[in-house]
Amino acid sequence: MISNAPPLKSATALSGTPAAALTTSRVPRLVLLYIIFLFLPWGFDLGPLAMSPLRLYLLILTPFLFVNMLRGEYGRICLTDILFILYLVWVSVALAVNNPEMVIENSGSTSMEFLGGYMVARACIRDKESFLGFCKAWSLLVALTIIPVLIEQVTGNAILMTIADAIPGVRSPSDNNNTRWGLERVQVVFAHPILYGLVCSTAVPLTYVALQGQLAGPQRVFRTGIIALCTFFALSSGALLAMLLQFFMIGWSWAFARMQARWTLLLIMVILAYITVDLISTRTPMRVFLTYATFSAQTAYTRLYIFEWGMVNVWANPIFGLGFQDWVRPRFMGSSVDNFWLLTAMRYGIPGFTFLASGYFILIWKVGRKVFDKDTTLLLLRRGWVFTLVGVCFTLATVHIWSAPFSLFAFLLGSGVWFLEQNPESEAVLDVSNATESLRRHPVYARVLPLQKQMHLKPQETTTRLKDRRYMRIPTSNRK
Numbered sequence: 001m002i003s004n005a006p007p008l009k010s011a012t013a014l015s016g017t018p019a020a021a022l023t024t025s026r027v028p029r030l031v032l033l034y035i036i037f038l039f040l041p042w043g044f045d046l047g048p049l050a051m052s053p054l055r056l057y058l059l060i061l062t063p064f065l066f067v068n069m070l071r072g073e074y075g076r077i078c079l080t081d082i083l084f085i086l087y088l089v090w091v092s093v094a095l096a097v098n099n100p101e102m103v104i105e106n107s108g109s110t111s112m113e114f115l116g117g118y119m120v121a122r123a124c125i126r127d128k129e130s131f132l133g134f135c136k137a138w139s140l141l142v143a144l145t146i147i148p149v150l151i152e153q154v155t156g157n158a159i160l161m162t163i164a165d166a167i168p169g170v171r172s173p174s175d176n177n178n179t180r181w182g183l184e185r186v187q188v189v190f191a192h193p194i195l196y197g198l199v200c201s202t203a204v205p206l207t208y209v210a211l212q213g214q215l216a217g218p219q220r221v222f223r224t225g226i227i228a229l230c231t232f233f234a235l236s237s238g239a240l241l242a243m244l245l246q247f248f249m250i251g252w253s254w255a256f257a258r259m260q261a262r263w264t265l266l267l268i269m270v271i272l273a274y275i276t277v278d279l280i281s282t283r284t285p286m287r288v289f290l291t292y293a294t295f296s297a298q299t300a301y302t303r304l305y306i307f308e309w310g311m312v313n314v315w316a317n318p319i320f321g322l323g324f325q326d327w328v329r330p331r332f333m334g335s336s337v338d339n340f341w342l343l344t345a346m347r348y349g350i351p352g353f354t355f356l357a358s359g360y361f362i363l364i365w366k367v368g369r370k371v372f373d374k375d376t377t378l379l380l381l382r383r384g385w386v387f388t389l390v391g392v393c394f395t396l397a398t399v400h401i402w403s404a405p406f407s408l409f410a411f412l413l414g415s416g417v418w419f420l421e422q423n424p425e426s427e428a429v430l431d432v433s434n435a436t437e438s439l440r441r442h443p444v445y446a447r448v449l450p451l452q453k454q455m456h457l458k459p460q461e462t463t464t465r466l467k468d469r470r471y472m473r474i475p476t477s478n479r480k
Contacts, residue, residue, distance in 0.1 A: 027133035028124035033057065034117070034411065035134075035141055038404050041164045041172040041189035048105075054404055055109065058116025065119040074123050075421050078366075080413070081122075083359030087348075088115055090355055094348040098323025106324070117407035121414030131381055132214060134415060135206045142203040143226045145188050149233050152186045160189050173403075180235040187234075195405045197239025198395055200231040202388050202412060205246050210384030213377070237299070238398040242391035249387050303338055303398065305330075310342045314350065321349035340396035360413065364389055367419040375424040385416045 037054040044051055051059075068074065069081065092107040099106070125131050151159050161172035173191035185193035207215075208224040215223070231243050256262035277285045287304055309329045313322060326335070327346060337343040345353035368386055372378040389412060401409060 026129060027137040028130050030061070030120055031124045031130075031134050032137060034120050035138055038408060039141065039145070039189050041161045042167070043171045043173070044169055052404070054407065055112055058112045058120070058407070062112060062116040062119055065123045066115065069119065069122060074126065075418070078363075078417060078420060080359040080363040080417065083355050083362070084115070084118060084410075084413075087352060087355035087359065090352045091348050094320045094352055095323050097320040098325055102324060113403065113407040114410040117409070117411035118414040121411045122417055125415045126418050128377055128381060131385075131415065131418070132210070135210045135381075135384070136214065139203050139207040139211065139223060139227070142200050142230065143207075143223050145200070146226050146230055148188050149186050149230050152188065153184050153233060156184050158187055158189075161187075183233070183235060185233075185235045190405065191403060193234040194236040194238060194399045195401060195403075197231050197234025197236035198242065198392070198399065198401065199405055199408060200227055200234065201239045201242040201246070201391055201395065202408070203227045204231070204243055205250065205384040205387035205391070208384075209250060209387060210381050212380050236399070238395040241398065242395040245394055246387050246391045249390065253383065302333075305333055306337055307339060307342060309333065310337060310339065310346055314342075314345045317346075317349060319349045319351065321345065321347045321352065323347060336400070338399055340400050342397075343400055360389075360393070363413060363416065363420075367416055370419060370422065372422070372424060375422075378419075378422055378424060382416075382419055385412075385419070388412060389416070 034054070034057070037052075037057050040053045042053055046056070069077065088107075088111050091110055092103060095103040095107050121134075125134055148159050151157070158172075164170055164172040173187070173189075178185055187193045187196050190196045190199065204224060204227055207227060208220060211220055214220075228243060231239050252262065252266060256265070259265065274285050277288050281288055286307065287300075310327070313327045316328070324347070327337075337346065341353065341357065344356060364386060367382060370382065372382060392409060392412065396409075
């Protein structure tokens with residue numbers, strides 16, 4: 001899925017330009033406002049609607065961005081765009097069938113959070129510079145949350161939510177703090193520690209991989225360590241699983257850098273491991289996975305029962321799902337479903353799940369199949385983005401997300417659509433013509449040392465075009 005070209009020791013941009021030279025990277029203003037609002041734990045009522053700064057921001061912005069996308073102002077409409085639109089339409093249909101009294105409020109909030117987050121990224125992150133700007137801003141913002149994390153770890157008080165509660169007319173998410181391993185599970189600004197851990201885990205590959213060559217090595221490692229510490233203090237098995245998986249992929253990419261088929265090999269090993277566990281174990285591979293992917297056996301079996309009974313409900317209501325109606329389960333089980341993918345199928349039926357999951361995996365697959373071997377900056381940015389989304393995918397199989405983290409999930413997907421339009425080889429050809437034109441305008445003699453590097457030609461092309469000459473005389477009209 002990810003390009004099998006070996007990573008270079010130093011990140012280089014298009015046609016040999018060092019990646020560190022991309023000083024023009026900047027975070028788009030709409031993206032900067034988005035990630036700031038994402039971390040504001042302020043809730044308030046706007047008439048009958050429960051609002052937050054992020055929801056209000058997206059409510060104002062999304063219609064304009066959506067119309068512009070349909071007009072083609074953000075590149076061609078891709079299959080993922082269509083599938084996500086169909087997903088939101090099906091959400092409305094499923095709720096209209098199951099909960100007609102809730103269709104406007106709930107489908108509206110789902111559309112604003114998901115489509116809004118997706119559209120902000122889709123519209124504003126369109127090239128390497130804007131994606132790098134987002135990665136730098138996101139990495140820094142997540143790392144800075146270590147300050148309220150340490151305060152909350154020592155005092156047990158989510159300081160930012162306490163400040164929000166002191167503002168008249170404003171409320172913060174409920175306090176779900178509890179302890180694990182004798183430590184406080186921090187939530188900082190989100191409704192649950194699980195959500196904070198998931199949000200932090202998304203910044204690990206975007207810092208360590210995508211910002212290679214953009215931050216000094218020690219600074220990049222230190223910031224990644226701070227982000228990993230923030231993720232750890234959430235003490236969520238789902239977030240820790242995502243982070244460990246991301247670190248594993250980073251290590252695999254480094255250890256087998258010279259192997260062309262390293263990702264194919266990894267996929268084959270995963271399939272063989274699944275088959276082996278299925279053959280030699282008295283438990284199903286799902287049971288084994290949940291046992292080692294959670295903090296306790298009780299949690300593992302709870303999630304296993306949720307999956308089994310959740311699928312019973314999916315097959316009983318395959319088209320329109322259950323909406324927000326109660327689901328069938330044994331009396332000893334609670335009502336929560338700690339599996340985003342499963343709950344999507346339960347609420348909106350198999351079509352709703354298919355539209356969302358297909359848009360997700362098709363986008364990652366297409367981006368992963370792009371050939372960026374001649375542009376190491378694009379290669380690193382794509383790798384960091386794919387590692388992030390793969391980690392999120394596994395986490396969502398063990399937790400449910402809502403509100404701001406749900407919007408962030410859509411934002412991260414939208415932030416990678418621009419990769420589909422990149423073609424480094426055609427840009428390299430354009431660079432050759434530009435270099436030739438600049439040489440024609442040069443006074444009397446143009447000395448090209450080395451011409452291969454300036455014109456971005458392969459060694460054999462350089463030899464052919466210059467006929468083994470190292471210097472090239474260019475006549476001009478001003479020559480005396």
